[in-house]
Amino acid sequence: MSYNPIKVLHIFGGMNRGGAETLIMNVYRNIDREKFHFDFAVSTMKKCDYDDEILSLMGSIYHLSEKGGRDVRIYYNNLNQLLRSNKYDVIHSHIYYFSGVTLLIGRINKVPIRIAHSHNTSDGKLNSWKRILYRWIMRKSILYNATHLVGCSKEACEALYGPNCWNDVRTQVVANGIDLSVFEKVYNDKNSLREEIDLPKDVPLIIHVGRFSKQKNHVFLIEVFSEFLKECSNAHLVLVGDGPLKDEIVHLAVEKGIESNIHFLGVRSDIPEILSAGDIFLFPSLYEGIPLVLVEAQAACLPCLVPEAINKKEVDMGLGLIYSLSLKDDISLWVKQLKRLLLIRRPSKDEAHKKIREHGYSTDSAVQKLSCIYANTMRAK
Template identity: 40%
Template structure:
């Protein structure tokens, strides 16, 4: 048997973000004797060690924020000119994928995938303007388009969205099934009583996740039930300011900052409800995981309804509504103890299914040169399969 097909995934770093978690879930579940993942990153990430252990390679170049536009382009061009062994590059940098794929196209790499994971850009006016400029190259430089949801596809690809395929953010649902024993153990570890109300959130501390509004909602929840706690899982640039706000609102003894965790599947068992008032999202894998654990989720109505697995666990709120209404909605929900595995599989969120789809997708791109199979035949069959 020959060497596996090596796919180059392009990210800023391999930390525990939504897109990065999905990539690792896919990587763990593909047949690595057939397909291997390598990575082009700009910074160290918590998954780097595991990637190496799974047989992947982690390349690194400086990021644009550190070296500026022209030096970043220079590093990209140099990398792709040296590494022409890659036939498929898969970029997960949203609008910045335009810059990356332009360099890959210039180097003659035949298959250049742009993957949309979001519905908006982060950053100030200059950053957003630059990303708009970068995104303009996707239309000309991407050979293939993939998105996590219809909204994410519309945002990044515009009129080209008709050419995009939807790859669901799958999870290993067996790891997230609710367990009374695990729930009790995690609460004991966190020094929480079994009858406390635990509101949870998993996400990076950035503007998109709307942590300030989340704290305001929790302030109202405390008024209704004094035995309530808020668990915040993640890290990010706004973490310090959110900690300060928790102190200012007198909530520090009720809010636990748990940092980056590798045991999200365990932590979810201790939650009673997931609170997710994001300003924009693609399709958050965290919400699929939460539903896998039987958690009711109160989320902002800007999040696509494609995230709903159909288990009656999603409730929507408008971020312009008073925080008291959000709090009342949270208090009206009860944790579900039923097994939601069948819902996850039926909706196409089984990671084994999505990993198999992606593996076949990659392997059907390369044989096109030998006229072994047409891409159009594969896309029609596989697109329906992934939709579930």
């Protein structure tokens, strides 16, 4: 008896280096690819960071929008045609409220397993009556058409599926697992990154990894760092990522006269090495689900300063590395906490990785949980 591989279609905006995309790529690298085949449907025509790797792993990438447009009819028709021509066992949608559309199309095409996956606690949009109506319609569609309601945290589940989602047996948390084997190979070498950006070995180095978007709150981050420089003039800030607001943040740094202390590294594939070289991870997002990069920062034994909007109970691995303040607190409090974090004891890598595994945030745990969901469609040939 032999088995056809279970065919899974992942729905994303694009396969760039975001938290959700990185999670699924970690799963893709580690899942049994003789049993599971991944394809990706995206709503951009641009080449994305993970495209080449997806193709090297024998996955296909389908572009659902023509010339990057946002015409829902074109998107609907293209996805409908894709599902008709390729018989998928699973449609796994990662696009928040718009999953109401993708899962409806999946149901129409009789895809057996239809997964909505919430990676955030907000869509980041203003509460206009149109937006409120849109959310209501899409949530109804998700709840009607999904066979599984998955979230990276309890708060992420409640945000998308409603506060009563735990009464629904379809709801479950799949934690954002990271590939700890990558971090185990990285030595806590603080010199290589400093050499790359031409810094002395002993300067305090603050790290931030995130897309340049409103959600990541870079303006506040620059304000905090600007004040921190008044207390610690030799400190430097590394910003990893790209996005629509990058030019605005570069301009703000120049305007404040601190551009020589800020380093814009763009999109990088060596995040473990960068995190391991830092002294503090500063992450003042307006909202998040369970940010994968915070788990990665703890895997690198890096102290993290985050806003209270992030659920500390779910993201804290019990290593004494997560500290939080309110975004409404005076910036001076953020500066004082940064100074304290330069002095705290950091755990060993072995201790950190053991705790992360115990909390279920390893890739192995995510692979196991998602494999169980996908395998409901196993069919003998």
